[in-house]
Amino acid sequence: RPRPGALGAMHGRRQLLFAALLVLLWVLGGALIYHLVGNCSYVPRWEADGHINRNFYQCPWTYGQSFYFSVQTGLSIGFGLLAESTTASQVYSIFHIMVGSSVVSGALALFAQLALTRSASFQSKEEARLAEASAQIHADGYSGFKFEELRALIVKYTQYANSIIRKVESDPAIAAKQVEEYKAAGPAKRMRLATQLLRRAYELLPQFQKGRLSINDLTEIERQTDGPLQQLRRFTREHRNVAVSVQALIAWLAVGVLFSMFAEDNDFVTALYFAVSTLSTAGMVSVRTVANDAHVIFVAFFALVGVPIYCVCLGMFANVLIDRYNQRQVDDTIQKQLSQAETEFLKHICHIDNKTEAVDFGQFVEFQLLRMGKVDRELLETLRRQFAELDTNQSGHINAKELVSLQHAQHALGIKAQGNPEAQDNPEAEATEQIDSVKVEV
Secondary structure (H helix, E strand, C coil): CCCHHHHHHHHHHHHHHHHHHHHHHHHHHHHHHHHHCCCCEEEEEECCCCCEEEEEEECCCCHHHHHHHHHHHHCCCCCCCCCCCCHHHHHHHHHHHHHHHHHHHHHHHHHHHHHHCCCCCCCCHHHHHHHHHHHHCCCCCCCCECHHHHHHHHHHCHHHHHHHHHHHCCCHHHHHHHHHHHHHCCHHHHHHHHHHHHHHHHHHCHHHHCCCECHHHHHHHHHHCCCHHHHHHHHHHHCHHHHHHHHHHHHHHHHHHHHHHHCCCCCHHHHHHHHHHHHCCCCCCCCCCCCCHHHHHHHHHHHHHHHHHHHHHHHHHHHHHHHHHHHHHHHHHHHCCCCHHHHHHHHHHHHHHHCCCCCCHHHHHHHHHHHHCCCCHHHHHHHHHHHHHHCCCCCCCCCHHHHHHHHHHHHHHHHHHHHCHHHHHCHHHHHHHHHHHHHHHC
8 A cells, every 4th residue: 555655746746747748738739830820931041051041931830940939939938030920820829828827837836846845754864864773772762862872872883973072072183083993993892982982971061961862962963073075965965856956957058058059050158148048038049040940849849848947946946045044033933032912822822721821832832833923823723623523521632543533534424425415414413423433443
């Protein structure tokens, strides 16, 4: 049975494929119409002696020229060189531009959404790796390692000892020497070195002095002691989608530059100008002649593929900047002193829940999420109503097994109601029957 995340990814790929097919149908259909309506234009053409004849009359446009015009019109590039000569073509262009803007914008938005969506995992790669190492030595690293557990961890996994050594020892040269000595040591000597290292760490480092060192503490030490190369690797790993999109953009720009230099005989600056202005839809440099179908078809294909790559790359880069700004805003909001109005609202929340002004963790989280703008009051009120419906005995708590079972019952009820009109007419009786059967099972 596929995992829910896998099903979501499959659904996203199907949506993206459907959007790509719509764009392809729109472009090819437009090319066919531009070809059939009988457009004619004076176009530049390479002659056998090497000069360009700018008065060559092309009537009607070839399908390659029509494809080129369909792409450059639909993407609002506006290269020029081809001009419509029939009223029917102009009328269709109005429709082609309006519908094309919707289709392309929707496809780009979907592409960007799928590309920009972060991993569903709440753990970093470093934390997940440390959690797995913690399980290997049968320790609960999230609650904190005991001295013996932490020693067993750094004896078996030397990278964590390296981080502690670099944190304890301020002199980089001495730290590097101790790291090499630790790596080369045999099991008995490494155990002795690990004991000495941890005793120094408990004396010098505040993370150790609070008692037990947790996975989060050790992950933070590892981050703080990373060298420039490790920091670059981590940044690349955390922004892998951005790196991939930038590489794709550079590669595609290189394709356009090579085409312009070798097929169009342009110099490097003009070729780069052509590639960038095409992908950004500025359309400042076009092909020298549209009489060659191979050239115009290539440029149309280059723009059709490159414009989405350019847009997604810019979107990802902007997302990195926005994320940093949002994180600063969150930090500022958390540290910001409560106003009188916020204090009164917090008292109101506490009074509703427990009839006192004492703030528990759940109320604190709810209030801070509201301050940060992560949720709104309507959403919280909806969640309160759902909780009240599930809390049938009004105890203020819901059994986890009962919660899952009730949700399954509600889901089954919804499916059954879709195929049973009578159930839709009397949903309360049907719901009571479903929930009562679940309670018996629980």
